[in-house]
Amino acid sequence: MKCVNHLLLAGMVAVAANAQANDLDKVIDSSSAINQSALQSQSKINSIADDMQSRLQKFRTLNKEIDGLVVYNSQLDKQIKNQLEEMAAINASMDQVSVIERQITPLMMRMITGLEQFVALDVPFLKNERADRIAKLQAMMDRADVSSSEKFRRVLEAYQVEVEYGRTIEAYSTLLSVDGQEREVDMLRIGRLELLYVTKDGSKAGSWNKESKSFTALPDTNISQINKGIRIARKQLAPDMLTLPIQAAE
Structure with missing residues (x-):
């Protein structure tokens, strides 16, 4: 009888052990499933966090661009106003x-x-x-x-x-009526102060008379000075003093 009792007890212990083992396996399997689900959830969270960070960076970049456009548009408004x-x-x-x-x-x-x-x-x-x-x-x-x-x-x-x-000296050649005869002469202009002539052969000289509005003859003693003035005007002589008859300014 005692032997039977021992067998029954051992069977019950075995059954209990098997039940505990099965329960432990279930707990382990459940824990593994939870861990796997947690890993998946963390992966999703990381992905969402990365996406949010990317969106935040884009948002900040867009804000900077908007600020720049506001300044640019303000400057354009000023330029358009100035152009108008x-x-x-x-x-x-x-x-x-x-x-x-x-x-x-x-x-x-x-x-x-x-x-x-x-x-x-x-x-x-x-x-x-x-x-x-x-x-x-x-x-x-x-x-x-x-x-x-x-x-x-x-x-x-x-x-x-x-x-x-009015402030230059000049010499040039032209034709002029001298004593009723047209002759070639050299003219000497001293500003607007005096206009003189000497014939090409050096025999006659004269000056413009503002009162009579005509040329009047000059003494032969003036011919050498007029010729000297002509050479100075043509840059054939260095500038020098001239002794010429000058009409008084009105």
């Missing part, structure tokens, strides 16, 4: 230019007429050259292919040439 102001100023200037251009043409015509009158009343040197210059200015005013600015420049240039005559 400049356009308005240019339009106003164009209107003024049209008015000025209408006024400048009559002014140039008066300047040319004044220059023509001045040359006619001036000492008669280089008459053909100066008359030709004025004739070209008058012809130019009728030309449509020359701008108003270019016309004005040439008129001023002609005035500048006339101004230069």
Whole structure:
């Protein structure tokens, strides 16, 4: 009887051990499944975190670009405003230019007429050259292919040439009526102060008389000084003192 009891007890212990082993296996399997699920969840979390970090970096980059565009657009607004102001100023200037251009043409015509009158009343040197210059200015005013600015420049240039005559010395050859006979002479212009001549053969000399508006003869004693002045004007002699008859300034 005791032997049977021992067998029963051993069987029960074995059954209990098997049951515990089965339960432990289940616990281990369950733990492994939980660990696997946790690993998968952590992987998903890491992936989401990486994606969020990437999105955050893109967001920051976009914000910087937006800030830059705001500054750029603000600068463009200022430039556009300035350009509109400049356009308005240019339009106003164009209107003024049209008015000025209408006024400048009559002014140039008066300047040319004044220059023509001045040359006619001036000492008669280089008459053909100066008359030709004025004739070209008058012809130019009728030309449509020359701008108003270019016309004005040439008129001023002609005035500048006339101004230069008053402070230079010049010698040139021309034909002149001497004692009723046309002869070739050398002319000496000293600014606008004096205009003298000497014949090519050196036999006669004279000067322009502003009162009589004609040339008057000079004593032969002046011929050598006039010839000296002519050579100085032609840069054949160094500048030197001249003894010449000079009319008193009015």
